[in-house]
Amino acid sequence: MTATTYDSADTKARAFPWRTALIEAGITAFIAFMLAITMVGIHLETVQGGLAIATRFADVVVAIILAFVGRIGIVAMREGFPMVVLIGGVAAAALGLLVPPIDIVAAVLQALGGEAPPATPVLQIMQVAGGVILALRAAWLVWRQRGSRESQDERSRSLGDLSARIQGWTGYIGPVAAAFAVALPFLFYDRATIDLATLVLTYIMLAWGLNIIVGLAGLLDLGYVAFYAVGAYSYALLATEFGWSFWICLPLAGLLAATAGLILGFPVLRLRGDYFAIVTLGFGEIIRVVLLNWYEFTGGPDGISSIPRPSFFGFAEFTRSPDEGVTAFHDMFGLEFSGIHRVIFLYYLILVLALFVNFVSVRVRRLPIGRAWEALREDDVACQSLGINRRNIKLAAFMFSAGFGGVAGSFFATRQGFISPESFQFIESAIILAIVVLGGMGSQAGIVLAAVLMIGMPEVFRELEQYRMLAFGALMVIIMVWRPRGLLAHRDPSVRLHPPEGRRRLWSIGGRKAAEPAVSDGAAQ
Amino acid sequence: MALLSISGVHTFYGAIEALKGVDMEVEEGEIVTLIGANGAGKSTLLMTICGNPRAARGSIQFDGRDITTTATNQIIRRGIAQAPEGRRIFPRMTVLENxxxxxxxxxxxxxxxxxxxVYELFPRLKERQIQRGGTLSGGEQQxxxxxxxxMSRPRLLLLDEPSLGLAPMIVxxxxxxxxxxxxxxxxxxFLVEQNAFHALRLAHRAYVMVTGEITLTGTGQELLANEEVQAAYLEGGHG
Known part of the structure; x- marks a missing residue:
């Protein structure tokens, strides 16, 4: 929809454009009908002896009416009648609160001699929420006295400024967020919260890893989960078959995954764009299918169980009664035994690993090789004309990215204690990629925000039960409408003209000191 | 020995022969211009010098050494730099980063x-050094x-249509x-141009390319005076 601008003097004289409004509302109602007839209208019910199809057509009717009225509200707002919308929205919300819309339909149906349908609460929620949103938006317009002047462009610009400003604060936000992360287990001393935080951090680490290849180098990798799997299986197999310690396996898993990245990187070097994405997608699946079918080696669909938990850096174990000659963690520090110690330890472990990935990414971005990744994303051909060895640069991006994925994978294996190919489905790659894209490609802080939303929100919405994913989907749509290039899409230059005190001058960062070794790496044949 | 000498170079895009045996030379210290219509193969020649696409036949010598099969990034290191067609700056990077x-x-x-x-040559760039490349005007981008x-300290600078889409003043x-x-x-x-008038006035020597072959060569002044050139490339406008 293009937002048209009108002078406020103009608006008063204007008649409401019923024709446009009705046409638009009609189209919207039709779309709502198409969506609702299958998604809402028909559902499966368990009956004796199997499943049966049940219908909820009354709900469909309500959904269509709501969509129709809502669209008229949007049109009215756009055409400069915010006051009407404000009143209407409040009225709709209030009505929805008092009388569930389905009851009205039921009453009508009964009057016509039909049956009363079973009631669902979601339409009521929709009506109230829709009314409130419309009313708030209208109130905002009335308050601004600007009618519909704020166009999409202006809005995205002001949001862009905001995100740029937020990124400007990253110098302060970063340490504050890190401090919060460090303090978290003591602020919320319960297992569920720490577990959720650990999960979010795992995804942050994965997304930071993927960000190197997708966000910086601009290569759309749809099979990132393959490296996660390689890391997880590396640790699981080394630990269960040879009894190697977690602390030896952790870097080893990273190296093995990086090697896998190198091997997978070679064949796709010549590919670009969509083709690259499709091939990496295929590789992700190949790894999973191999894990699933190579029974003697990986255990196939049974997976690998009883993967050893990490020790306290080899000094102590997190068990109540350790084996002969092994110290227990709670004895070592004179604490009462509690299962949460290990949970907290794992949380700090992933926090350190994630921060390490962040540290490396931020550092590497300032080196010529990191700059070359970004240049590769910006313009492949120009890179070549500048004498950048694209092959080595791409392979390096692959290896860094895969290596971090592998480390995250071995953490995952030790935390779960059990892995199977089930954990490495394509959807995992998709979630990690979604975090990178939502965060704003290449933005470290954006990824944290997006990971918290993507992983945290479904947990928060858990109370909505079966509408959980609906709310989650709506949130994603809203983000993509308002911030199509990601939450924090503003790219921070890697060199500043007036660096904060204590930092080296820009020439020495990019040009003189750092340039030499990495450049010769990049060009080595 | 010429700084750059190209002899009998053929380049193919699949089955299409874009260069049909090009011979030319660029002496040290010269400005050499290559003019020709759209699709004559001018840009292909520049790209072939840089090794992408590779010459299928013929040889390219730079500074007395054969670079026909040298890797692109090595060619650049030997002292050839290219400002590619369509400028191709990095839009989200700042001027300085570029x-x-x-x-x-x-x-x-x-x-x-x-x-x-570089800042002396283009004071504008210094003013805009912290601006993103994509926010520059066309002329500034060029x-x-x-x-x-x-910035790569080249001995030979290849320019591919620097006047493309720019206002006459800026050109x-x-x-x-x-x-x-x-x-x-x-x-x-070594300058490839469609804007023949300016390019020929600037050049010490010039070549004319038609469908993958060099058809005419001479000093800039000679070609400016040449009737064929005038009819084909200078008709109507002194850009």
């Missing part, structure tokens, strides 16, 4: 010196593309700077 990218294959010890030299190419300015780069800094320039 220039740094150009210096990647040069000796880092000269970075500041080179940077200052300056940046040339500046970026100069004049750009060509003026190209002359300055050649005269004051001793960089040999």
């Amino acid at each position: 220039l740094q990218m150009g210096a990647l294959s040069a000796d880092p010890a000269y970075f500041e010196e080179d940077l200052n030299r 300056m940046l593309a040339i500046g970026r190419a100069l 004049k300015q750009i060509f003026h700077v190209v002359a300055e780069i050649n005269e004051k800094q001793g960089v040999t320039v």
Whole structure:
């Protein structure tokens, strides 16, 4: 929809454009009908002896009416009648609160001699929420006295400024967020919260890893989960078959995954764009299918169980009664035994690993090789004309990215204690990629925000039960409408003209000191 | 021995023969212009010099050494820089970062010196050094593309249609700077242009290319006076 601008003097004289409004509302109602007839209208019910199809057509009717009225509200707002919308929205919300819309339909149906349908609460929620949103938006317009002047462009610009400003604060936000992360287990001393935080951090680490290849180098990798799997299986197999310690396996898993990245990187070097994405997608699946079918080696669909938990850096174990000659963690520090110690330890472990990935990414971005990744994303051909060895640069991006994925994978294996190919489905790659894209490609802080939303929100919405994913989907749509290039899409230059005190001058960062070794790496044949 | 000598070069895009045996030379210190219509193969020749696409037959010598099969990034290191067609600056990087990218294959010890030299040639770039490349005007982007190419300390600068899509005033300015780069800094320039009038006035020598072959050669002045050239490339406008 293009937002048209009108002078406020103009608006008063204007008649409401019923024709446009009705046409638009009609189209919207039709779309709502198409969506609702299958998604809402028909559902499966368990009956004796199997499943049966049940219908909820009354709900469909309500959904269509709501969509129709809502669209008229949007049109009215756009055409400069915010006051009407404000009143209407409040009225709709209030009505929805008092009388569930389905009851009205039921009453009508009964009057016509039909049956009363079973009631669902979601339409009521929709009506109230829709009314409130419309009313708030209208109130905002009335308050601004600007009618519909704020166009999409202006809005995205002001949001862009905001995100740029937020990124400007990253110098302060970063340490504050890190401090919060460090303090978290003591602020919320319960297992569920720490577990959720650990999960979010795992995804942050994965997304930071993927960000190197997708966000910086601009290569759309749809099979990132393959490296996660390689890391997880590396640790699981080394630990269960040879009894190697977690602390030896952790870097080893990273190296093995990086090697896998190198091997997978070679064949796709010549590919670009969509083709690259499709091939990496295929590789992700190949790894999973191999894990699933190579029974003697990986255990196939049974997976690998009883993967050893990490020790306290080899000094102590997190068990109540350790084996002969092994110290227990709670004895070592004179604490009462509690299962949460290990949970907290794992949380700090992933926090350190994630921060390490962040540290490396931020550092590497300032080196010529990191700059070359970004240049590769910006313009492949120009890179070549500048004498950048694209092959080595791409392979390096692959290896860094895969290596971090592998480390995250071995953490995952030790935390779960059990892995199977089930954990490495394509959807995992998709979630990690979604975090990178939502965060704003290449933005470290954006990824944290997006990971918290993507992983945290479904947990928060858990109370909505079966509408959980609906709310989650709506949130994603809203983000993509308002911030199509990601939450924090503003790219921070890697060199500043007036660096904060204590930092080296820009020439020495990019040009003189750092340039030499990495450049010769990049060009080595 | 010429700085760059191309002999009998054939280049193919699949089955299409884009260059049909090109011979030409660029002497040290010259400005050489190649003019020709759309699709004549001018850009293909520049790209072939840089090794992508490769010449299927013939040889390319730079500074007495054969570079026909040398890797692109090695060719650039030997002292050839290209400001590619359509400028192709990095839009989300700042001007300074763009220039740094150009210096990647040069000796880092000269970075500041080179940077200052580019800023002297294009004071506009210095004013805008913290601005993103994508926010520059077309002319400024072209300056940046040339500046970026100069940051690798080339002996031979390949310019692919620097006047493309620019206002006449800006074109004049750009060509003026190209002359300055050649005269004051001793960089040999090989210029591919459709804007024949300006390019020929600037060039010491020039070649005309038609469908993958060199059809005419001479000094810039000679070609400007040539009737065929006037009819085909100078008709109507002195851009």
